[in-house]
Every structure is written in structure tokens, then in C-alpha cells.
Amino acid sequence: MKVFGSSGTRGVVGEEFTPEFVSRVAAAAAATWDADRVALGRDTRTSGRTFADAAAAGVTAAGVDVERLGVVPTPSLVRYCDIESVPGVMITASHNPPKFNGVKLVGDDGVELPVDRLETIEERLLSEEATTVAWDAVGDSRRVDDANDDYVADLLAAVDRDAIAAADLTVALDPGHGAGALTSPEFFRELGCDVVTVNAQPDGHFPGRDPEPVEANLDDLGRLVRAADADVGIAHDGDADRAVFFDETGSYVEGDASLAALAERDLSEGDTTVAAVNVSQRLVDVCDAVGATLELTPIGSTNIITRVRELWAAGESVPVAGEGNGGVFFPDYRLVRDGAFIAAKFLELLAERGATVSEVIAPYEDYTNVRENVAYDSEEQLEAMLSAAAEYAERADAEPDTKDGYRLDYGDAWVLVRPSGTEPKLRVYAESRDPDRAAALAEGAVAALTDAKREAADD
Structure with missing residues (x-):
């Protein structure tokens, strides 16, 4: 079983992602860390409090105190961990839809854990090694109410406030009902910007848009930029660790x-x-x-x-x-x-x-990107498609990079085939300054995968 992916662990609430699972992850982390206290934060998801409670139970059951920061952007928790020299647990599914939640783990240096540290915690979790302590050694819990205020102050000290203020910018901001709604509006106003907002009420149902800040979800922000004659549009994901932009015409910026x-x-x-x-x-x-x-x-x-x-x-x-x-x-x-x-x-x-x-x-801007997905319905189809991807790369007139799937660089263009880490799909990416070349590269890869999928289905 692989617990941690490319950005923590996530799942659908009530299915693979349960309070018991989160408690075990938190307990394994707390028992692995050499720390007497752990910071705990969450984003705005409706299940966030439940899973924060579960994480707090796991940490304290391992004999470690927990400091509960409440709803914070992930970078706010990370800053707290850095300044206080404590590890942290963040309850968030970042850009995933509302039915998901997840866990990110942060070290006492204020950096999300690297692969080797996650593997150590995963080994402890899967080994069923005891992580709980006796009744008289359980940890305590306390609230921390000023983490976001300190985070905003830290941001203001780290950027050129005078230059930004002098530019007299109007910012249209879409925090997407996520944790950034508690910090970004104030931050940009303190920078001297005029700020107008949409979807700026913290709400774990995400009524205005899904948390992922992709063009298809951001029509409201484009309209706001145009209506307010804003200089720039800014959108976040659910835990505000990403920023995407709109230009002054209300057009999405890649x-x-x-x-x-x-x-x-x-x-x-x-x-x-x-x-x-x-x-x-x-x-x-x-x-x-x-x-x-x-x-x-x-x-x-x-x-x-x-x-x-x-x-x-x-x-x-x-x-x-x-x-x-x-x-x-x-x-x-x-x-x-x-x-x-x-x-x-x-x-x-x-x-x-x-x-x-x-x-x-x-x-x-003078580049064309093509992105395609080829779904599979069985392990047999997946194996056939992966074999086809390998053969496609071997036949190509380019040396494949195999760090994650198969990337073929042609100097003026490239194509990548890789399995999704979250869905039963293989993803195909291609890019070139020539739209026809990008399309042809993507079509060639998709055709190889589709043929292999069809043959596996016929067997």
C-alpha cells in the first residue's frame, strides 16, 4: 500500500479517507518525529474540523502536545513550523473537489517532508508498530489564534511594499472560498492595492467554484477584472499555496x-x-x-x-x-x-x-499546449498502455526522460506520456510553438495508447 503521493495523502471523505486513517497517520508521524509538540492546521473544507480532531487525537495519543492553529493557508502553517521549530500536520486536499480531504506533513524546519522522511513514517504506519503511550503520558492540546496575523506580517516584511504601493494597482482576488480568504484580502490591501473580491467567504462547500484554480473554474474572476477595470486578477486553490493570474482584459494567463x-x-x-x-x-x-x-x-x-x-x-x-x-x-x-x-x-x-x-x-505566449487523457478500465488495459508508451518512446527520434513516464524532447517541441497519480488515466502532454506540431505529437501518443487499450479489451 502506498500512502503518500506527490503532495501528502488524499482521498474521498468516508471512503478511503476516514478519521481512523488520519489519526493513525498523525500518530505515526508524531511517534517518528523527535518533538514534544506538533502544529496542526486545516483548510475550510466541511470535513476539516472532524479530521483535525482525529489528527489531534493521534498526536496526543502518541504522547506529543498539539498546537491547533485552526483554519490557515498551508504556507501559514509552514511559517509557524519554521519560526517555532516544530513539525506540523496540515489537513487539506489543496485543489481537489470538496468531497476530498488529505494530510500534508511539515518538518520542524518549515519544509514539507521530503520523500525519504515520508517513507519512514509510512513504514511505521504500515508496520502496525505501537504509537500510543500510557494514560499518564498523553499529550495536551492548546489553541493558537494569531498564526495568520503573524503570517501576513511576515509576508509584508518580505516583499517590496513601497514599489507595489507606488504602482497604484487594482487587484481582483478570488480565494475560492478557501483558507486564503482569511489572509490574502488583508495582505494585498496592506500592500497598498485596491482590492475587489469574489468567492472570498470561507466556505467548505465551495459554492462559487471548485477549489482548483484552472481557467474553466474562473469565469467569475475574469468578469470581475473587467467590471472593476482591475490591473490583475489573482486566484488561489483551497489551501492558498498556488496563485494563477488574469491580465488586465480579464483573460486567463497560462x-x-x-x-x-x-x-x-x-x-x-x-x-x-x-x-x-x-x-x-x-x-x-x-x-x-x-x-x-x-x-x-x-x-x-x-x-x-x-x-x-x-x-x-x-x-x-x-x-x-x-x-x-x-x-x-x-x-x-x-x-x-x-x-x-x-x-x-x-x-x-x-x-x-x-x-x-x-x-x-x-x-x-507564443506556445501551444495540448493535453489529452486516455482512461483505462482494468489493470490489463493499464499494463498494455504502459507497454505501448514504452515502445512509442523507444521508436521516437529523441532520448526519453523516464523520471515520471516518458518525456521526449525534440528541441523545438516535446511530448510526455505518464500515468495519473490520482485517476485511472494516462496523461499525454505536448507543446510546441507550432500548433500543428504539438497536435501531431499528442495525436501520435494518444493513438498508440488507444490501440493498446482496444487490443487489451478484445483479449
């Missing part, structure tokens, strides 16, 4: 484009950046232009964090890293995806350039 713009601002010759195997050619081109090195990892924040730490240990400079889904790291500030900080760095970019969003991202 996350790969904003990542490239932010990376080009911070990268210098000799630096290294880290991204997942579905990285856009935009970032590849930025690294080539500035003389930086690009390192690829399997998809997921945990894998990026792990690789950044390895590069740090080797003495490498990694000023920026991330994925094109709005999850950008600025490791010199803190090794966490922080939606509010990401957005503030983008506002700094607008202020420095004295430019509109569309002008800032214009150099990174």
Missing part, C-alpha cells in the same frame, strides 16, 4: 507563462531551477537565454522540494522552482509554495516594469 516570467526575473547565469517533467518549453527557453541549468523531477511538490534540498546540499543556487499550475517556490524566502507570496512577486514585476500583465507575459 501558469507556464507566469512561471517563466517570474523565473527570468530571478535566474542568473550559473543558477539552477527545478521543475517537473511536464515543464513548459517556456522555462527551457528562459534557462537557455540566461545560462541557468534546469533540473527535472517527477510531478509533484514533494519531488521538487526533495531535489531543491539535494542541490542546496551540493552548494547550488536555486532562487526559483516550481510547476506551471501556479505552484512556484522562492526557496531563498522559504521552501514552500505560497500563493500570496507568489502573487506579490508578480506584482513586484509589474511595478518594476511599469507594464501591464499582458505586456509582461507577451514573450512567453
Whole structure:
């Protein structure tokens, strides 16, 4: 059984994800950590309090005190762990739909746990090794009410408030009813921005939109940008560790484009950046232009964090890293995806350039992305499709990168085939400046998978 994926563990509430499971995960973590107290936070999901209670029970049953921060963005919990030198448990399913919930684990250095630490906790969890203590050694519980206030103050001290205020920006903000609704409106107002909001009431039913900040879910934000004549639109996911943008016309900005713009601002010759195997050619081109090195990892924040730490240990400079889904790291500030900080760095970019969003991202727009999914209904179909993907990569006129599926780079274009970590699907990604080339690459991969699936179904 694999418990931890690319960003903690998640599941459908009442099915694979239960209070008993969360209590066991928290107890195993608490028993593994060398700590006498653990911080605990949650996002706005309707099941959040139930699972926070379960996590608190597991931690205290392991003989460790718990400090309950309440509803906080993940980066707020991470900051608390860093400042207080305590590990943490975050109850969140991030961008997943409302019926999901999950657990992220944070170390006492304020960084989500790397792969090897998660594996240690997973081994303890699955071994059924005792994690509880006697009646007179159980931990205590106390509330912490000022974590979000301190988090906002920390953000304000870390960005160029004067430059942003001088730009006189109007920000349209969509926290998506998530934990960022408690912090981001205040933060951007304190930066001197005029702020208008939509979906800014914390609500675990997510009545205005699903938590994932993708274009299909953000029509309200586009309309708000246009109605308010805003300079920029900003949207978060459920735990506010991501930020995606709309330009001044109310048009969605590809996350790969904003990542490239932010990376080009911070990268210098000799630096290294880290991204997942579905990285856009935009970032590849930025690294080539500035003389930086690009390192690829399997998809997921945990894998990026792990690789950044390895590069740090080797003495490498990694000023920026991330994925094109709005999850950008600025490791010199803190090794966490922080939606509010990401957005503030983008506002700094607008202020420095004295430019509109569309002008800032214009150099990174001349790319076409194609994304396709091929679902499977059985393990036989999955195995057949994976074999077909391997054969497709072997026949290709490019050396495959197999860190996570098969990525084929052609210099002017690339295609990636990989199994989804959350759904019974294989995902196909392709990108090129030439729309026809991107479509052809995707179609070739999809055809190979579809043929293999059909043959497996006929057997």
C-alpha cells in the first residue's frame, strides 16, 4: 500500500479517507518525529474540523502536545513550523473537489517532508508498530489564534511594499472560498492595492467554484477584472499555496507563462531551477537565454522540494522552482509554495516594469499546449498502455526522460506520456510553438495508447 503521493495523502471523505486513517497517520508521524509538540492546521473544507480532531487525537495519543492553529493557508502553517521549530500536520486536499480531504506533513524546519522522511513514517504506519503511550503520558492540546496575523506580517516584511504601493494597482482576488480568504484580502490591501473580491467567504462547500484554480473554474474572476477595470486578477486553490493570474482584459494567463516570467526575473547565469517533467518549453527557453541549468523531477511538490534540498546540499543556487499550475517556490524566502507570496512577486514585476500583465507575459505566449487523457478500465488495459508508451518512446527520434513516464524532447517541441497519480488515466502532454506540431505529437501518443487499450479489451 502506498500512502503518500506527490503532495501528502488524499482521498474521498468516508471512503478511503476516514478519521481512523488520519489519526493513525498523525500518530505515526508524531511517534517518528523527535518533538514534544506538533502544529496542526486545516483548510475550510466541511470535513476539516472532524479530521483535525482525529489528527489531534493521534498526536496526543502518541504522547506529543498539539498546537491547533485552526483554519490557515498551508504556507501559514509552514511559517509557524519554521519560526517555532516544530513539525506540523496540515489537513487539506489543496485543489481537489470538496468531497476530498488529505494530510500534508511539515518538518520542524518549515519544509514539507521530503520523500525519504515520508517513507519512514509510512513504514511505521504500515508496520502496525505501537504509537500510543500510557494514560499518564498523553499529550495536551492548546489553541493558537494569531498564526495568520503573524503570517501576513511576515509576508509584508518580505516583499517590496513601497514599489507595489507606488504602482497604484487594482487587484481582483478570488480565494475560492478557501483558507486564503482569511489572509490574502488583508495582505494585498496592506500592500497598498485596491482590492475587489469574489468567492472570498470561507466556505467548505465551495459554492462559487471548485477549489482548483484552472481557467474553466474562473469565469467569475475574469468578469470581475473587467467590471472593476482591475490591473490583475489573482486566484488561489483551497489551501492558498498556488496563485494563477488574469491580465488586465480579464483573460486567463497560462501558469507556464507566469512561471517563466517570474523565473527570468530571478535566474542568473550559473543558477539552477527545478521543475517537473511536464515543464513548459517556456522555462527551457528562459534557462537557455540566461545560462541557468534546469533540473527535472517527477510531478509533484514533494519531488521538487526533495531535489531543491539535494542541490542546496551540493552548494547550488536555486532562487526559483516550481510547476506551471501556479505552484512556484522562492526557496531563498522559504521552501514552500505560497500563493500570496507568489502573487506579490508578480506584482513586484509589474511595478518594476511599469507594464501591464499582458505586456509582461507577451514573450512567453507564443506556445501551444495540448493535453489529452486516455482512461483505462482494468489493470490489463493499464499494463498494455504502459507497454505501448514504452515502445512509442523507444521508436521516437529523441532520448526519453523516464523520471515520471516518458518525456521526449525534440528541441523545438516535446511530448510526455505518464500515468495519473490520482485517476485511472494516462496523461499525454505536448507543446510546441507550432500548433500543428504539438497536435501531431499528442495525436501520435494518444493513438498508440488507444490501440493498446482496444487490443487489451478484445483479449
